[in-house]
Amino acid sequence: MPHTWIGAEYGRTLFGMLMREDDDALSLLPGTPPSWVASEGRSVERLPPSYGSVQMQARQRDGALVVTLGDGLRNGTAVKVWGPQRTIPKLVRGDGRPVADFDAEGVRLAKPFGTLEACW
16 A cells, blocks of 8 residues: 555645745746646636635637636735746736736736736
8 A cells, every 4th residue: 555645745746836825925837837738728626725715727728828716815915827838928918907027937916816818
């Protein structure tokens, strides 16, 4: 019978690829490979960080990454979304408005969003 700690480590690794709790923000998709969000993408529900509850859908198609967050995160929670290809997007919009704080490491927002779109 395998040790249960290896199962726990496997789960923690997958969890960490989808989100990470930093001191100043909740990081989304920090270790997600591009194949995980390609085409139909990935969705998660009820991930339990200390910032609230995460419901998220992420998909990348035709040079655009679209991330949708459900309700559950506290209003004052800063969010960082990592782009799977780790290159600078040409354009980023959060809830339809331009976002200026982004680079090759990701997009930074002062509060949770409904829909984020990053185009390369």
